[in-house]
Amino acid sequence: MPHNNLLYRTMKIALPLWSVVCPVIGLAVMLLVGGEHSGIMDLVMGVVLISVVLSAVHHAEVVAHKVGEPFGTLILALAITVIEVALIVTIMMSKGEAEGSTLARDTVFAAIMLILTGIIGLCLLIGGYRYKEQIFMKQGVSASLVALTAITVLTLVLPNYTTSEAGPVYSTSQLIFVAIISLVLYLGFVGVQTGRHRDYFLPEDQSSEDENAHAAPPNNLTAGLSLILLLLALVVVVILSKKLSPAIETIVVDLGAPKSLVGIIIASVILLPEGMAAIRAARKNRLQTSLNLALGSALASIGLTIPAVAIVGYFTGFTITLGIDTKSTLLLILSLFTISISFGAGRTNILQGIVLLVILATYLFTTIVP
Numbered sequence: 051m052p053h054n055n056l057l058y059r060t061m062k063i064a065l066p067l068w069s070v071v072c073p074v075i076g077l078a079v080m081l082l083v084g085g086e087h088s089g090i091m092d093l094v095m096g097v098v099l100i101s102v103v104l105s106a107v108h109h110a111e112v113v114a115h116k117v118g119e120p121f122g123t124l125i126l127a128l129a130i131t132v133i134e135v136a137l138i139v140t141i142m143m144s145k146g147e148a149e150g151s152t153l154a155r156d157t158v159f160a161a162i163m164l165i166l167t168g169i170i171g172l173c174l175l176i177g178g179y180r181y182k183e184q185i186f187m188k189q190g191v192s193a194s195l196v197a198l199t200a201i202t203v204l205t206l207v208l209p210n211y212t213t214s215e216a217g218p219v220y221s222t223s224q225l226i227f228v229a230i231i232s233l234v235l236y237l238g239f240v241g242v243q244t245g246r247h248r249d250y251f252l253p254e255d256q257s258s259e260d261e262n263a264h265a266a267p268p269n270n271l272t273a274g275l276s277l278i279l280l281l282l283a284l285v286v287v288v289i290l291s292k293k294l295s296p297a298i299e300t301i302v303v304d305l306g307a308p309k310s311l312v313g314i315i316i317a318s319v320i321l322l323p324e325g326m327a328a329i330r331a332a333r334k335n336r337l338q339t340s341l342n343l344a345l346g347s348a349l350a351s352i353g354l355t356i357p358a359v360a361i362v363g364y365f366t367g368f369t370i371t372l373g374i375d376t377k378s379t380l381l382l383i384l385s386l387f388t389i390s391i392s393f394g395a396g397r398t399n400i401l402q403g404i405v406l407l408v409i410l411a412t413y414l415f416t417t418i419v420p
Contacts (some may be wrong), residue, residue, distance in 0.1 A: 076102040076286035106283035106323040109276040116273035131350040160317040171406030173332035178400030184337040190250035194345035209373035218373025229360035236353025
């Protein structure tokens with residue numbers, strides 16, 4: 051639907067003005083705020099951060115509408131993951147090996163748990179409440195879960211049981227091997243999603259799409275500007291998150307909570323754009339789009355982060371700790387097992403969402419109270 055504002059009247063750009071202004075303001079704040087800043091500036095950055103996230107969600111939906119499924123959700127997942135990798139590597143290098151060796155593991159595990167139990171759980175809860183049952187393509191979800199189960203166990207669990215190196219770490223040759231197979235699994239998934247079996251990731255019941263899904267796609271100028279603003283917004287989100295992380299870490303320490311909670315908070319902010327996009331799709335009875343976003347992002351998070359961290363570790367000599375502890379392993383396996391059972395019938399309901407959110411609450415609680 052055309053927007054009756056200055057942008058549309060002058061340049062035929064069908065975007066609300068706030069969605070264009072917010073990333074620009076975020077960029078200005080990002081450039082102006084230095085290393086030392088007050089508590090009031092932290093609050094300002096927090097408000098700006100939320101507005102930029104909302105803008106990113108809007109532009110992601112515009113781009114997705116232009117390119118169609120499943121390419122639209124793939125673009126969002128890749129964009130966010132690339133920025134996530136950049137953030138992990140930057141912080142890891144700045145902290146040094148003593149504090150940075152477990153950062154990739156903690157961030158990736160937090161992202162996986164937030165996606166599997168939080169984003170998907172909310173989608174199933176909201177969708178089940180509004181529509182009682184929602185349908186999706188079992189073949190696409192099955193393909194995603196097969197790849198996700200393999201890649202999570204090989205990267206986050208297996209290091210605890212290898213013997214070449216003591217502790218939950220891979221030797222250099224093992225780390226290179228795992229980096230390669232992570233890329234193979236992810237690229238194989240992308241090939242199936244966008245090529246050979248693209249229909250597995252399209253809605254089975256097209257009638258379930260709401261009227262907005264059948265609206266004319268945005269023009270090239272609108273879509274191009276949205277893509278630029280989406281990338282800008284994602285960069286701003288990550289940089290502002292990094293600037294806010296010391297303040298967040300101080301609050302966490304003052305509360306007596308473990309520092310791993312900082313990783314969960316930052317991962318939550320980074321995942322907010324795609325999480326909101328997935329939830330909005332579920333509200334419109336487009337569960338397939340929600341699952342494409344969530345499961346694709348989970349795969350991208352591991353499939354791109356582990357190889358990037360492995361390269362950094364190889365050239366810097368960092369010892370990268372990847373293996374998660376026993377408690378985390380049990381929660382990860384429980385999450386994957388519960389989702390596999392939930393999606394086995396080809397239909398979802400509100401109970402499955404409740405169960406996943408309970409697992410999320412357990413994960414968060416046991417992180418704070420280990």
